[in-house]
Amino acid sequence: MITARMTAGRRIAASLAVAALAFGVTSCGAINEQSTATDYAASDGINVDVADAEVRNLMFVTNAEATEARLIGTVVNSSDSDLNLQIKAANATPVTVSVPAEGEIKLEDDANETVISNLNVAAGRHADTQFTASGTTVDFSVPVVDGTLAEYRDFVPGGHDESTTEHLTPSHTTSSGH
Known part of the structure; x- marks a missing residue:
């Protein structure tokens, strides 16, 4: 009879330990924000909304001298009328992206x-940048990249200069095995 009570007590204790472990493993979701609920730019660019303009994954791709830069990303117009988005980065000459009503422009x-x-x-x-559309201005910091990453090389103004990245090519070395 004592043995049966001890076994039942052990079972209860083991069940409580398993329940506490399960709660400890799963309870972090109860107090921490879910990362999937956070809106963020999943790539190298930024997302910013200005009036009816939705700017997505925008960045500047610059040349070696960093004097010129091409904008890449998408501008979406969520209104039923044409939209002009002015973009002024740092001390650069401002540019205007015109987007048709309910359309998008892929830069x-x-x-x-x-x-x-x-x-x-x-x-x-990052370049401090002003975005203006429909009388609304938003300041945002926009990343500046170059042709170091292959996916941006086609967008470098004047073309990508291979000499700026040739040092990034791995070289094969031989080992003497000692």
Whole structure:
């Protein structure tokens, strides 16, 4: 009889231990924000909304001198009338992206190539940028990249200079085995 009570007590204790472990493993979701509920730019660019303009994954791709930069990303117009979005980065000459009503402009497309002059912000930094549409202005920090990553090389104003990345190519070395 004592043995049966001890076994029941052990079972209860084991059940409580398992329940406490399960609660400890799953309870973090109860007090921490779910990362899937957070809106963020999943790539290198930024997302910003200005009036009816929704700017998605925008960034500047600069040349080696960091004087010119091409904008890449998408501008979506959620209104039923045409929209002009003015973009002024740092000390650069402002540019305007025109988006038709309920349309979008993909700046990576050759037909929509938009290059700004006098950016003078080096790759790896951010350019303080003003976005203006329909009388609303929003300030945002926009990343500046160059052709170091292969996916951006086609967008470098004036073309990508291979000499700026040749040092990134791995070299094969031989080992003597000692």
